[in-house]
Amino acid sequence: xxxxxxxxxxxxxxxxxxxxxxxxxxxxxxxxxxxxxxxxxxxxxxxxxxxxxxxxxxxxxxxxxxxxxxxxxxxxxxxxxxxxxxxxxxxxxxxxxxxxxxxxxxxxxxxxxxxxxxxxxxxxxxxxxxxxxxxxxxxxxxxxxxxxxxxxxxxxxxxxxxxxxxxxxxxxxxxxxxxxxxxxxxxxxxxxxxxxxxxxxxxxxxxxxxxxxxxxxxxxxxxxxxxxxxxxxx
Numbered sequence: 001x002x003x004x005x006x007x008x009x010x011x012x013x014x015x016x017x018x019x020x021x022x023x024x025x026x027x028x029x030x031x032x033x034x035x036x037x038x039x040x041x042x043x044x045x046x047x048x049x050x051x052x053x054x055x056x057x058x059x060x061x062x063x064x065x066x067x068x069x070x071x072x073x074x075x076x077x078x079x080x081x082x083x084x085x086x087x088x089x090x091x092x093x094x095x096x097x098x099x100x101x102x103x104x105x106x107x108x109x110x111x112x113x114x115x116x117x118x119x120x121x122x123x124x125x126x127x128x129x130x131x132x133x134x135x136x137x138x139x140x141x142x143x144x145x146x147x148x149x150x151x152x153x154x155x156x157x158x159x160x161x162x163x164x165x166x167x168x169x170x171x172x173x174x175x176x177x178x179x180x181x182x183x184x185x186x187x188x189x190x191x192x193x194x195x196x197x198x199x200x201x202x203x204x205x206x207x208x209x210x211x212x213x214x215x216x217x218x219x220x221x222x223x224x225x226x227x228x229x230x231x232x233x234x
Contacts, residue, residue, distance in 0.1 A: 001049075001052040001053045001055075001056055001057065001058075001059060002015055002019070002052075002056075002057075002058040002059070003052070003058075003059045004021075004058060004059060004060045004061060005061050012099070015058065015101075017100040017101055017102070017103075018103065018225070018228045018229055018232060019056065019057050019058050019101075019103065019225065019228075020057050020058065020103040020104065020105050020221060020224050020225065020228075021057070021058045021059075021060050021096055021101050021103065021104050021105065022048040022051055022052050022057050022058065022059050022060060022105050022107055022221070023048075023060040023063065023092070023096075023104060023105065023106050023107065024041075024044035024045045024047075024048035024049075024060070024062040024063070024107050024108075024109070025044055025062070025063050025066050025106055025107065025108040025109065025110065025113050025117070026038075026040040026041030026042070026043070026044045026045070026062060026063070026064050026065075026066055026108070026109045026110055027040045027041070027064075027065065027066035027067065027068060027077070027079045027109070027110040027112075027113070028040075028041065028064060028065065028076070028077060028078040028079060029068070029071050029074075029076070029077045029079065029110065029193075030071055030074035030075065030076050030077050030192050030193050031148070031149040031153070031157075031192065031193060031194075032149040032169070032170060032172075032191065032192035032193060032194035032198065033165070033168040033169070033170055033192055034149075034154070034164055034165045034166055034167075034168045034169040034170070034198060035149055035153075035154060035157050035162065035164055035165075035198075036157075036162055036163055036164075037076045037077070037078075038162065039109070039149075039153065039157050039162060040066065040108075040109035040110040041062060041064045041109060042109070042157075042160055042162055043109040043138055043156060043157075043160065044062060044107055044108055044109035044110075044138060045062045045109075046160055047107060047109075047138040047213055047214060047217055048060075048062070048107045050214040050217070050218065051107070051214070051217040051218050051220075051221045052221075054214070054218040054221075054222075055218055055221040055222050055225060056225070057105075057221050057225065058101070060096075063088070063092070065078065065079050065080050065085075066079050066080065066085060066108070066110045066112070066113045067079060067080060067081070067082050067085045067110070067112045067113050067115070067116050068080065068081075069082070069112040070112075070181055070182060070183055070184040070185075071148070071184055071185070071193050072183075072185075073183055073185035073186075073189075074184075074185055074192055074193055080116075082115060082116040082119070083116070085113070085116040085117070085120070086116040086117070086119035086120040086123075087120065087123075088120070089106070089116065089117050089119075089120030089121065090120040090121075090123040090124055093120065093121060093124045093128075093131065093133060094124050094127060094128060097124065097127075097128040097130075097131055102128065102130050102131050102132055103132050103133075103224070103228060104131070104132070104133040104134075105133070105134055105136060105221070105224070106133065106134070106135045106136070107136050107137075107138055107217070108135065108136065108137050108138070109137075109138060111137050113135075114135050114137070117135045118135060121133050121135075132228075136217075136220075138213055138217065139152075139213065141216045141220070142209075142212070142213065142216070147195040147196045148174075148193050148194065148195045148196075149192070149193055149194040149195065149196070149198055150194070150195055150196025150197065150198055151196055151197050151198055151199075151200045151201045152196075152201075152209060153198075154169070154198040154201035154206075155201045155202060155203070155205045155206030155209055156206055156209055156210055156213075157206070158201060158202075158203045158206040159203060159206030159207045159209065159210040160206075160210065166201075169198050169199050169201075170191070170192075170194060170198075170199075171194065171196070171197045171198065171199050172188060172190075172191035172192075172194040172195065172196075173195065173196070174187060174188060174191070174195040175187075
């Protein structure tokens with residue numbers, strides 16, 4: 001693994017440019033009364049680090065402030081507009097490209113980051129048509145869904161050792177209308193955004209989910225590294 005923050009300038013200069021850079025993205029966001037505001041950041045950073053450790057990829061610093069979308073009215077949520085985040089992504093991606101790192105994986109702990117990231121990447125292709133970039137949510141390839149502050153996300157938080165207050169946990173089910181909503185707070189101001197039954201979460205289940213996610217992500221990154229090296233020599 002190459003960690004960008006702990007490397008020297010000279011070490012980055014000679015790093016293998018065929019390796020993908022893993023860029024974790026999060027959001028400071030409410031996760032009900034039982035989980036800390038750091039959940040999306042911590043999950044993105046943890047799984048990006050695991051993938052880099054297990055594949056030799058490059059780990060970039062986490063971007064903590066993501067797109068504060070329909071959860072922004074819950075106390076504690078701090079983030080960016082979609083437009084602002086998209087421009088930040090453009091700048092970051094182009095800077096990596098400028099230094100020769102055109103293989104980029106944006107790994108997010110917050111699902112709503114996808115739209116602004118992809119908006120930003122479309123600008124990058126104007127200046128760097130050789131960019132090879134992708135956006136993933138860390139849970140994308142699971143066989144089951146992860147909802148906001150639900151049982152599974154709470155289990156992952158427990159497995160990562162985050163300071164969960166399970167004595168305060170409160171189940172809540174969000175019944176969304178057929179149209180796209182601007183504010184989940186307006187639907188349910190008291191839930192803190194919980195959508196599911198986190199009261200059923202267990203640490204043992206969280207350990208299993210954590211390892212499943214880490215393995216899936218590592219396998220995906222290994223395939224990318226193998227394909228990039230094959231393309232160069234093929």
